[in-house]
Structure formats: C-alpha cells, structure tokens
Amino acid sequence: MENKGLNKVDLIFEKIDNHEVLAKGFKMSKDEIIQEILNSGLKGRGGAGFPTGMKWKFTSEAKSPEKYIVCNADEGEPGTFKDREILDRVSNKVHGGMAIAGKAIGAKKGIVYLRGEYRYLLPKLMIELDSFHKMIKKIGYDFEIEYRLGSGAYICGEESALFESIEGKRGEPRNKPPYPTVSGVYGKPTSINNVETLVTAMMIVQHGAKNFIQYGTKDSRGSKVFSVSGDTPTPGIFELELGMTVQQFVNEFGDGDTKAVQVGGASGFCVPRKKFAETIIGFEGVPTGGSMKLFNSSRSMYNVLHNYLEFFTEESCGQCTPCRVGCQQLLKGVEKVKKGEAKSTYLNELMKLADTMKIAAKCGLGQSVGNAFKSIVGNFKEEIIY
Amino acid sequence: MINLLINDQKVAVQNGTTVLAAARKLKINIPTLCNHDDLCVAGNCRVCIVEQKGAKTLIASCATPAAEGMEIHTNTLKVRNARKHIVELLLSEHRSDCTKCYKNQNCELQSLANDFAFGDHVFLDLVEDKKYSIDRSSASFIKDDSKCIRCQRCVRTCSELQSVAAITVANKGAHQKISSFHNRPMSQVVCTNCGQCVNRCPTGALVEKTAIDQVWDAIYDPDKHVVVQTAPAVRVALGEDLGYDPGERVTGKMVNALRQLGFNSVLDTDFSADLTIMEEGTELLVRLKKALVDGDKSISLPMFTSCSPGWIKFVEHKYPEFLPNMSTCKSPQQMFGALAKTFYAKKNNIDPSKIVSVSIMPCTAKKFEADRPEMRSSGFKDVDYVLTTRELAVMIKQAGIDFRNIEEANYDSVMGNSTGAGVIFGATGGVMEAALRTAYEIVTGREVPFGNLNITPVRGMDGVKEATIKIEGCVEAWKFLEGAELKVAIAHGLANANKIMKMVRDGKATYHFVEIMACPGGCIGGGGQPIPTNLKIRQKRMAAIYAEDEHKELRKSHLNPDVIAIYKEFLDQPNSHKSHELLHTHYVERDNY
Numbered sequence: 001m002e003n004k005g006l007n008k009v010d011l012i013f014e015k016i017d018n019h020e021v022l023a024k025g026f027k028m029s030k031d032e033i034i035q036e037i038l039n040s041g042l043k044g045r046g047g048a049g050f051p052t053g054m055k056w057k058f059t060s061e062a063k064s065p066e067k068y069i070v071c072n073a074d075e076g077e078p079g080t081f082k083d084r085e086i087l088d089r090v091s092n093k094v095h096g097g098m099a100i101a102g103k104a105i106g107a108k109k110g111i112v113y114l115r116g117e118y119r120y121l122l123p124k125l126m127i128e129l130d131s132f133h134k135m136i137k138k139i140g141y142d143f144e145i146e147y148r149l150g151s152g153a154y155i156c157g158e159e160s161a162l163f164e165s166i167e168g169k170r171g172e173p174r175n176k177p178p179y180p181t182v183s184g185v186y187g188k189p190t191s192i193n194n195v196e197t198l199v200t201a202m203m204i205v206q207h208g209a210k211n212f213i214q215y216g217t218k219d220s221r222g223s224k225v226f227s228v229s230g231d232t233p234t235p236g237i238f239e240l241e242l243g244m245t246v247q248q249f250v251n252e253f254g255d256g257d258t259k260a261v262q263v264g265g266a267s268g269f270c271v272p273r274k275k276f277a278e279t280i281i282g283f284e285g286v287p288t289g290g291s292m293k294l295f296n297s298s299r300s301m302y303n304v305l306h307n308y309l310e311f312f313t314e315e316s317c318g319q320c321t322p323c324r325v326g327c328q329q330l331l332k333g334v335e336k337v338k339k340g341e342a343k344s345t346y347l348n349e350l351m352k353l354a355d356t357m358k359i360a361a362k363c364g365l366g367q368s369v370g371n372a373f374k375s376i377v378g379n380f381k382e383e384i385i386y
Numbered sequence: 387m388i389n390l391l392i393n394d395q396k397v398a399v400q401n402g403t404t405v406l407a408a409a410r411k412l413k414i415n416i417p418t419l420c421n422h423d424d425l426c427v428a429g430n431c432r433v434c435i436v437e438q439k440g441a442k443t444l445i446a447s448c449a450t451p452a453a454e455g456m457e458i459h460t461n462t463l464k465v466r467n468a469r470k471h472i473v474e475l476l477l478s479e480h481r482s483d484c485t486k487c488y489k490n491q492n493c494e495l496q497s498l499a500n501d502f503a504f505g506d507h508v509f510l511d512l513v514e515d516k517k518y519s520i521d522r523s524s525a526s527f528i529k530d531d532s533k534c535i536r537c538q539r540c541v542r543t544c545s546e547l548q549s550v551a552a553i554t555v556a557n558k559g560a561h562q563k564i565s566s567f568h569n570r571p572m573s574q575v576v577c578t579n580c581g582q583c584v585n586r587c588p589t590g591a592l593v594e595k596t597a598i599d600q601v602w603d604a605i606y607d608p609d610k611h612v613v614v615q616t617a618p619a620v621r622v623a624l625g626e627d628l629g630y631d632p633g634e635r636v637t638g639k640m641v642n643a644l645r646q647l648g649f650n651s652v653l654d655t656d657f658s659a660d661l662t663i664m665e666e667g668t669e670l671l672v673r674l675k676k677a678l679v680d681g682d683k684s685i686s687l688p689m690f691t692s693c694s695p696g697w698i699k700f701v702e703h704k705y706p707e708f709l710p711n712m713s714t715c716k717s718p719q720q721m722f723g724a725l726a727k728t729f730y731a732k733k734n735n736i737d738p739s740k741i742v743s744v745s746i747m748p749c750t751a752k753k754f755e756a757d758r759p760e761m762r763s764s765g766f767k768d769v770d771y772v773l774t775t776r777e778l779a780v781m782i783k784q785a786g787i788d789f790r791n792i793e794e795a796n797y798d799s800v801m802g803n804s805t806g807a808g809v810i811f812g813a814t815g816g817v818m819e820a821a822l823r824t825a826y827e828i829v830t831g832r833e834v835p836f837g838n839l840n841i842t843p844v845r846g847m848d849g850v851k852e853a854t855i856k857i858e859g860c861v862e863a864w865k866f867l868e869g870a871e872l873k874v875a876i877a878h879g880l881a882n883a884n885k886i887m888k889m890v891r892d893g894k895a896t897y898h899f900v901e902i903m904a905c906p907g908g909c910i911g912g913g914g915q916p917i918p919t920n921l922k923i924r925q926k927r928m929a930a931i932y933a934e935d936e937h938k939e940l941r942k943s944h945l946n947p948d949v950i951a952i953y954k955e956f957l958d959q960p961n962s963h964k965s966h967e968l969l970h971t972h973y974v975e976r977d978n979y
Contacts, residue, residue, distance in 0.1 A: 175427065247511050287511070314559045315559055316559040316560075316562075318560070321432050322431070325509075329478065329510060329512070332512070352467070353509075358443070359442075359443045367443060
C-alpha cells in the first residue's frame with residue numbers, strides 16, 4: 001500500500017498568469033493535450049473518478065460539428081464546499097481549463113452549470129468571465145462560455161440529469177448508453193467535468209504531467225481539495241496530496257475523539273475508527289469528491305444514517321423503482337428497527353435491498369445509497385438497533 | 387448485424403436493437419412493466435434487468451442497445467433476487483385492493499406479483515404513509531394515485547402520441563407523482579378525455595368511469611325503454627375481452643348478447659354514421675360552392691370532421707381560431723341520441739321521457755361528449771349512458787352469457803340498418819372514404835374511380851395521409867366543380883393532428899377536407915377498447931373493419947334504406963331545418979391551460 005502521508009500543498013489556489021498558460025495550451029495540438037492529460041493519470045474530481053484524458057479522447061473522437069464542454073458546478077454532495085471556494089477564488093482557472101478542454105475535444109462552447117444556491121457568486125463570476133472572453137479573443141482563440149443556474153435538485157449533479165436540466169427539461173438521469181461523449185447536452189458529444197478537474201487540467205498543462213505525477217499515488221495522482229467538516233477544531237478547505245490514510249487525516253483534523261469519518265458525503269463510505277489505519281483516501285481505498293465529515297463519540301450513527309436516508313428519500317428523482325421506493329424502505333425500515341417495531345434481523349433484509357439498489361438503480365445516485373447504508377449499518381449495528 | 391449471446395444462445399440483430407428485442411427474437415421472455423410498444427423507452431421500472439458479463443451493475447434490457455460480443459444472462463440468481471425486490475418495492479407503494487379493483491385480472495403489476503412476488507413480502511407498506519388523492523372529476527376516467535407505480539406510460543402517451551401533456555411528473559423522491567397542471571382536477575385542465583392513458587396504464591391507477599350499474603338499473607326498470615347503439619369499432623374488438631384473438635368480427639354475437647342483457651332495442655351507430663355522411667358530405671359541398679363559386683369570404687376551409695370528441699376538445703383548447711372550420715355535424719353517437727328520443731320515439735309510439743339511450747363506444751371521450759350541454763336537442767339528455775367496449779364485456783360476463791357459443795343475430799330496425807361506409811368510420815381514413823364514396827357520386831353521378839370502391843390512398847396506419855381527387859364529368863348542378871382537385875388529408879393520434887394544424891395555421895398546406903381522429907388508428911384504437919393495445923392489434927382490428935365493409939351488401943351511405951326513409955319521413959333533406967335542429971351543433975372556446 002503506497003502511503004504518502006499527509007502533505008498540504010498549494011496548487012489549485014495558486015495565482016497564475018492565465019494568459020501565459022492558455023497561450024501555451026493553445027499552441028499544443030489537441031492530441032498533445034489529451035496525451036498530456038492521459039500521462040498525468042488525472043481522474044475526475046467530482047467523486048466518480050473517471051480518467052479525464054479518456055473522457056476527452058472519446059469526446060474528441062466523436063464526429064460532430066458541434067460539441068460542448070460542460071463544467072459541473074452543481075456541488076451538492078452533503079459536506080462538499082470546495083467548488084464554491086475554487087469558483088470564488090480562481091474562476092479564471094476554471095474558465096481556462098474549459099478552454100483547454102474545448103481545444104482538446106473540439107468544442108467552441110462551454111457551459112457552466114452552477115448550483116442554484118451559488119447564485120450570489122454570479123456578479124463576480126460575470127466580471128471574471130468578461131475579462132476571460134476578452135483575453136482569449138486577444139489570443140485569437142474562438143471559445144465562449146455560458147453560465148446556467150440549477151434550481152436546487154441534488155440529482156442535477158448527475159451528468160445526464162444536468163443535461164436535461166440545461167435543456168429545460170425535468171432533471172432526470174438518462175439511460176446509458178449513449179454516454180455523454182457521444183450524446184450529451186442537446187444530443188451533442190459532450191465532455192462534462194467537475195470544477196476542480198478543469199483547474200487541475202489547467203495545472204497539468206502549466207507544469208507538465210511529469211511534475212504532476214510526483215504528487216499522489218499510482219491510482220490517485222496529484223493533490224485534491226478537501227472540504228473538512230463535522231467534529232473538527234479546524235473545519236474548512238484544505239488541499240492535500242492524495243495517498244494518506246484516514247488515520248493520518250484524523251491525526252491532523254480530528255478532535256481526539258473521532259469515531260468515524262464519512263468520506264465522500266452521503267453517497268460515500270463511513271470509515272470506523274478500527275479501519276482508520278488501513279484505509280487510504282483515494283481511488284485505491286475510499287474515493288471522495290472532497291467531502292470529509294468527522295464524527296466523535298457524542299454522535300449517534302443512527303442519526304447520521306437517518307439524516308442521509310432522509311436526504312436521499314427527498315433527493316431521488318423518483319424515476320426508477322429501486323431508488324425511489326428503496327430509499328423510502330431503508331428509511332422506514334431503520335426507523336422500525338430503532339423503535340423495536342421490527343426485529344433487528346430486519347437489517348439483514350435491508351442490507352440485501354441496499355445491494356439490489358447498487359446493481360439495479362438507473363443512475364449513480366441510487367447505486368450509491370448503499371455505500372453509506374452498508375458501511376454505517378455494517379460498522380455500527382448496535383447504534384442502529386439500540 | 388450485431389452478434390451477441392443471450393443465455394448462451396447466439397443471436398444476430400440489426401444495429402439499434404435492444405437487448406430485450408434480441409431476447410424476444412430467441413423466444414426468451416424478459417418481464418417488463420414501464421416498457422410499451424407504442425412509446426419511447428423509459429427504463430425506469432427496472433423490472434427487465436438482466437446480467438451483462440463484465441458489467442458492474444445489472445442493465446435494463448429495454449433501454450440497452452445490443453452490442454457486438456455482449457454476453458447476457460436473463461435468469462441468474464442475481465437477476466432473480468433483484469427482480470423480486472423490484473416487484474415487491476412496486477407493490478409496497480401500490481394500494482393492492484385487488485378484489486375490489488376494476489382492473490383485477492387485467493393488471494400487469496398483478497401478474498408480475500403472481501410470477502415473482504407471491505408469498506410473504508419483505509417490505510413495509512408505504513401506502514398508509516401517504517396522502518393519496520383519487521380524482522373523479524373527469525367525466526371519462528378516474529385517476530387513483532394510490533395505485534400508481536410511476537411507470538410514466540400515461541405521461542409518455544399524453545405527450546408523445548397526443549401532444550397534449552395533460553399529465554406529467556411532479557415533485558421528486560418519495561413525493562414524486564403523476565400530476566396535472568398546478569395539480570388541478572382533470573376536468574379543469576387541457577385533457578381531451580381520449581383515454582389513451584387508460585389504455586396503457588398497467589394498473590388500476592387510470593380507469594374509465596364506469597356506468598355499468600346505472601345501465602343495469604335502467605334495464606331492470608320496467609318503466610323504461612332502453613335503446614342501445616353500438617359503434618363501428620366495437621364489433622371488431624369486443625371479442626378480445628371475451629376470449630377471441632384480435633381481429634375477430636363478433637357483430638352478430640354482440641347483437642344477440644345485447645338482446646340477452648335485456649336492452650329493448652339493439653340498434654347501430656353505423657346507421658347514424660351513414661347519416662353523418664349525408665349531412666357532412668352536403669355541408670362540405672355547400673361550403674365548397676359558397677367559397678369557390680359565390681366567393682363568400684366568410685366560409686372557412688378546410689373543413690374538419692367532427693366525429694371524434696377528443697379531437698373536438700383538442701381544438702376547443704388549442705386551436706379555437708379553427709372552430710369555424712369544424713363541421714357542425716354532431717358525431718354519429720349524438721345524432722343517434724337526438725333521433726332516439728324524437729324520431730324513434732314517435733315511430734314506436736313511446737314517450738321519450740321513458741327512453742333510456744345507451745351507447746357502446748370504443749371511446750372514453752364519448753362519456754364527456756354525452757354530458758355536454760349542447761347534447762340535449764331532443765329536449766332530454768340525448769345519450770344517457772356511454773359504456774366502453776370493455777364495460778360491455780364486463781356486463782356480458784356478469785350476465786353469464788356464453789359468448790363464444792351464442793347464435794348470431796341481426797340489429798333491430800328502424801335505425802339498425804347500415805352500409806359498409808358506416809362501418810369503416812371505425813378506422814382512420816374511414817370517414818373520408820365514406821364521404822368520398824357518396825360526395826363523388828352526388829357530384830359526378832358515377833362511383834368513385836377506385837377498384838371495388840376501396841379508396842386505398844386514405845387507408846393505412848401512416849400518421850398523416852394526403853390525397854388529391856380530381857373531379858371530372860360533373861352533373862349539371864355541380865358543373866362548377868369540373869376539373870377541380872379536391873385535396874384531402876387524414877390524421878390519427880393528436881400528435882399527428884397537431885402536425886396538420888400547424889401546417890394549416892402556417893399556411894403550409896391547403897386542404898379542402900380533413901379527417902381527424904384523436905386516437906391512434908382511429909376508433910379501433912380508442913381509449914375504451916380492450917387492453918392491451920399495440921400497432922399489431924390495431925392493424926388486425928383495422929383489417930376486420932375493412933372485411934366487415936367488404937361483406938356488406940350496401941357500401942355507400944346514400945343507399946342505406948333507413949337513411950333514405952328518415953329523410954322521407956322525418957328530416958326532409960340533408961342540412962334541412964330539422965337536421966340542423968337535431969343533428970348539428972356548435973363548439974366552445976376553452977382555456978389553453
């Protein structure tokens with residue numbers, strides 16, 4: 001197990017000369033850009049961790065006069081607030097990353113899908129966008145970015161539901177295939193990337209893949225921004241090199257009484273104290289889009305689970321059976337067990353249901369409800385029952 | 387071609403074929419629920435999940451295109467367990483009062499439950515937690531949310547097939563429901579009552595508003611004289627609910643069964659269909675004369691047919707500027723109703739207040755139509771009760787009639803005689819064909835120039851059909867039409883109607899006469915017809931309609947002896963004052979929301 005320890009770095013928020021980096025990027029051919037990203041081993045920072053270079057390659061290979069680069073800024077995972085910070089502080093790098101991605105895949109249009117609650121960022125973002133447009137015009141590059149606001153549904157962070165939302169339809173995930181690289185927003189080949197992914201891609205163009213892979217591990221290259229919250233004396237945004245254990249993370253951010261860390265938000269995994277040392281934060285262990293929630297011994301894990309299940313019961317789009325009804329059953333089921341109205345062995349049935357949701361739900365939302373459910377019930381059964 | 391393996395059997399399919407269709411090719415049955423042949427893929431119920439080798443999750447076979455080298459297994463332990471869970475989950479949010487349900491034994495969820503979720507259920511009942519509503523406001527159907535399993539077939543039907551979108555998805559998660567605009571009652575939204583959603587609902591969430599009990603009460607009331615009329619499309623579909631394959635003509639048995647049920651007189655809507663041709667054909671010729679010869683600018687062309695009450699309401703909501711273009715003729719049901727309590731009553735010396743007029747229709751919108759305030763020209767409610775084809779089948783079963791083994795019988799007279807032209811009203815293009823058979827002959831003195839009177843260009847299942855008929859050799863009275871080219875169009879399904887309306891509105895099409903039926907395939911695919919429905923079934927019903935026409939001795943409306951007699955004895959002539967009083971109507975503009 002490769003363990004890099006806990007290292008704070010400052011790359012994402014580093015101030016750069018956008019013009020210089022973009023000029024460099026635009027001089028590269030699209031294949032050179034894609035190759036550089038492939039060499040970097042960059043995986044998507046939204047949580048799912050799809051290799052960014054592959055996504056760009058597929059989209060670039062799709063034949064269509066019209067393509068899109070979409071920036072997923074619908075940051076809605078409970079406990080995640082890093083994209084807000086990135087957009088607030090270095091939106092020029094987000095815009096730049098989109099332009100470079102646009103060059104790689106052959107898109108002249110970019111759309112930022114901004115979480116509705118982040119509307120207050122818009123005035124500042126518009127000023128930044130204006131100067132960005134002027135700058136690339138000066139460079140002589142044809143690329144335009146448009147902002148679209150979400151309306152508060154968690155599901156619209158799912159890529160195909162996000163496209164539906166942009167198109168003015170009800171935000172519901174689509175059937176896949178076809179994947180976005182073939183048919184995305186408005187039915188055109190689309191690369192959809194998380195805010196942080198685009199900034200990281202910009203960084204890779206700036207520093208080169210060779211330097212980038214100095215950070216992180218074989219499976220989880222580079223650094224990443226973490227949103228730290230819960231029972232911690234130091235909540236906030238931290239950029240850390242990938243490849244630390246949960247123990248090392250807790251040593252830095254815990255309050256001395258941490259009993260569990262929820263890695264990756266409501267759709268992520270709960271790591272109990274006894275597994276802190278053996279669990280790497282990254283794609284080889286527990287992946288995260290950035291959300292790190294610490295719980296100390298004063299917390300009831302039943303309440304934590306209940307809260308997540310209520311969240312999913314509300315935020316499921318309601319389209320597919322396993323997710324819409326499954327979430328309600330998990331919620332009602334744990335409530336019954338807690339009240340003693342159902343036998344504790346009923347949890348075994350619910351664990352099986354969570355497995356079904358994982359393999360039978362239509363999209364990533366329904367498929368990941370089981371992550372939190374199984375890891376919390378599996379590790380804190382007594383707290384759920386008694 | 388794409389080669390794949392399903393349950394270790396090789397199959398080659400066209401590019402774009404779904405895994406589900408590929409499996410069907412191998413006669414491997416994969417259960418489905420949200421999937422419907424008439425509708426786009428949804429992939430949301432997840433009942434049709436199968437295992438794909440190498441995939442992390444199960445895949446929805448209805449929504450996944452077959453790919454080269456795929457290895458699919460449809461019946462693994464993983465699939466079976468997940469499917470059982472899914473069916474049980476659906477049942478947990480469905481109010482399973484099966485023995486009381488109108489759809490009992492004709493419910494797709496029930497049959498899935500039989501196959502996959504018998505015995506004790508693992509999951510908790512969610513129905514009790516929710517505030518469900520049952521909307522009985524529509525004259526035509528009942529929407530019971532407690533039985534809805536959110537497959538969205540109704541939503542897709544209403545938007546894709548009908549371009550109406552009266553019902554759509556609202557809210558998310560546990561609160562997701564199929565709702566109307568601002569959650570208003572169905573009677574207060576843009577709903578045409580076509581019942582196509584009812585035809586496709588797999589459960590009892592959408593069912594017609596039944597009048598079975600009221601009709602039984604009338605039959606057993608010794609004080610009442612109960613008259614029944616049967617629409618053309620009923621006779622080619624009723625059999626499906628009584629053990630026959632689609633496409634069986636059961637006209638004679640149906641007549642006998644109706645008599646056995648206790649109706650005092652069994653008459654035929656086909657008669658009033660023939661009458662409609664006389665009225666509507668004359669109306670068209672008069673409009674053409676006024677517009678083309680007299681240069682009367684107030685005449686609206688094209689003239690649209692008005693037999694389909696779903697279509698009427700569609701125009702009233704969405705294209706009210708075209709109301710002057712609608713034929714003023716009532717539908718055959720309502721012409722019949724008006725005559726039943728006037729002409730028929732007088733002829734048989736029956737007090738019209740004692741007559742109960744019942745119609746058997748392939749349609750749910752007819753229930754609404756019969757309730758319209760305009761439909762009381764006899765001084766009474768012209769049609770008291772409308773039963774769908776399905777409701778008639780229920781009554782036949784209730785009465786213990788051995789439908790397969792009863793003798794065939796003939797309609798009563800008067801108002802029971804009909805021609806093949808009246809019969810084909812039941813299929814898309816039929817009104818047009820019937821009208822042309824008569825109008826062409828009036829104008830030229832000769833039969834329409836098509837072999838065996840079959841005007842094939844207006845037949846078939848194409849969504850929009852167009853034809854041009856050149857009029858030559860006119861008789862003296864219609865000389866002004868000499869050499870004219872009569873342009874006609876036909877559409878069925880309101881999405882196709884919408885296409886025509888847009889073209890006409892935007893001046894992109896100039897027709898003289900347009901036939902529109904609200905339902906796919908025309909009345910044979912009506913919202914009151916046996917369930918299930920799909921293109922194949924509708925084609926079989928359509929073939930049966932044309933076979934019925936071919937077997938008729940008389941095939942032109944103007945030759946119907948009952949029609950000739952009624953003009954002689956009662957109405958005088960088409961579009962007469964009396965006709966206008968009883969057989970014509972007007973329309974109202976309705977809100978477009």
